[in-house]
Amino acid sequence: MTTPTTPRKPRGSGRPTISDVAALAGVSPGAVSKVFNGTGRISEATAERIREAARKLSWRPNAAAIALRTARAQAIGLVLSSDTKVPGVGAGNMDFISGIESVLSPREYGLLLNIFISGQHDENHFYRTLAERQRMDGIILTNSMVGDTRPELMSRLGLPAVLVGAPWKPGAIEYVDADPPGAGIAETVDHLVGLGHERIAFVSGPKDFVLPVLRREAFVQRLADHGRQPHSVIAVEYSPARAAEETTALLAGANPPTAILYGTDTMAIAGMRTIQAAGLRVPDDISVVGFEGLTLGEWVDPPLTTVQRFAFQRGRAAAAKLLTLLGETVEEPVPLERPALVVRGSTAPPP
Amino acid sequence: MTTPTTPRKPRGSGRPTISDVAALAGVSPGAVSKVFNGTGRISEATAERIREAARKLSWRPNAAAIALRTARAQAIGLVLSSDTKVPGVGAGNMDFISGIESVLSPREYGLLLNIFISGQHDENHFYRTLAERQRMDGIILTNSMVGDTRPELMSRLGLPAVLVGAPWKPGAIEYVDADPPGAGIAETVDHLVGLGHERIAFVSGPKDFVLPVLRREAFVQRLADHGRQPHSVIAVEYSPARAAEETTALLAGANPPTAILYGTDTMAIAGMRTIQAAGLRVPDDISVVGFEGLTLGEWVDPPLTTVQRFAFQRGRAAAAKLLTLLGETVEEPVPLERPALVVRGSTAPPP
């Protein structure tokens, strides 16, 4: 009695394998594989027996085994930056992620989230690790930067990548962009000019990122189209506190603006507060416009006029593009809605 | 010349394997494995040669191969709910995720993000798939619900899990919770009572979730400690619009409250706006308190008094607990800071 009478199965992890399913269905493992992948020829009767066996054992192919054998991880990566200059806390990020997931999950693709902390992580090492471990088949990059080296890095690493937003140098990387340059800006400028504003200022995002750069260019350009010049164009971190400081400086000027456009809703709200604290009224004395379209904007006083962006759609588009790059067939064209101006209560004719 | 003169290497994916490294270092693959895992005995001289070879080829062990062989995916899952009732858009989510990553990334663990869409996904099927594919070694669950069946489901599936927040039924699942029940509530009640408020209302989160339930209990309890009764306790979705509606109803009452506590900062901001729109002043006529500690709260008028929560720490604690469950040694105790009342400008003595 030293050896037990059931040396049948070691039962490693306890979970059934394809062999267990095959045994139960009375076929070979290869047959099971074929049924579940639609490859090879298996009679319908046998196929049904196999499916039934799999159901009974509640078996699903082991992801690691597939990844190893087929050299496809069936997962993509997403890199978000954690940086004081980035609107990382933006609620939009969650919608963006939901958009990505909405494309991935029907295809059983996984989403690997990675936070890049500038200053703490070395960019080269960070991305090399991601590529070399082969945990993901492709990657979605955000926060397109001025002088971004990641496009070249990614192609050197052989990791398919999609950049969200306009790239610094076109051609080096695939990307999706709903801001053909600075959409929403034109509408906003038209709106303000139409109200009669002469002195319009733009407290926009930092110099390091492509998006705010393009927006500033579009801002200046559109004013020029109207035969005007900007009151001022300011580049500053995506921070309410910094927005407030700049607003104070603007108000202290000799000839303050009658309308201020901010890089984000959060900045705009901080700006409004600063204006009001200075004893001025929004929109009576100064009009304010934000950027993003947070729900919260409806609940400040006055309700914030803003440029609505569509984070969910952006996520969908990025994921769809990456999957296409990976050879997956993605039927939908994934429409990318352009940012649209939502006029609420914070804009009015100048005094 | 039909066959090329270099039939050496098929070069599957192009990436080097452990054998390439071994060949370059003049050792067996097993030796390489030992060096990189610190197992077995390899002389320092040989080890250095191997490391050098790996560096030269910029090789890293293939994640899928390791996962298959060791039956550990070196990744954990995170499930976030997408539900109208959930403050999913909460900025706190991103901090929470950052906290998780701060524990995972030093250990080269991956984070797999999954969005659960109630109504669209079947809970049972959703979690079964996650477990059976064995892509993750454990899972972090959020949004503890009343009557939550996931604790049992997880243990049935054999997937180690950590719940963030107090569980509905204790004992069924591991969890981390910084709200020993309703921390922050007591402070808030004390604060308001200390200011002289007699009629305090609580517009809190939905009935389905454990957190708001516990908060309501704590609210009532603490008032009782002071020998008082709540003006009213309301359960409502985490939505600014709903908060506004309830606020309107409260104001229309015969004897309206002099202070209102809201389930989130967003709700509180919407509440303030409603109060102001009704011609009343905050905090002169009615005091308002939020829950979360959004930066934005500093920039509304008046600055919002709120209960600061620490999403980053929560993420760290959850990840640390899960890794411990997985047998990983996590040195730090991971201190979980209790929510703390931050008094800003939206609270004052009653009129």
Added chain:
DNA sequence: CGCCTGTGGTGCACCGATTTACCACGTAGG
């Protein structure tokens, strides 16, 4: 000298799937 022990590795089975090559069995055509 023979034996034991420790050092520094090697060799090979194995994890759980996929995939290629091949085979058994009819059946039809020449």
Added chain:
DNA sequence: CCTACGTGGTAAATCGGTGCACCACAGGCG
């Protein structure tokens, strides 16, 4: 009768690591 072919599968190699069993060799000791 022999061959060709289509059907419905099986067997085995393979992906890239890990880890156990084992082994060669040198040195120490009685």
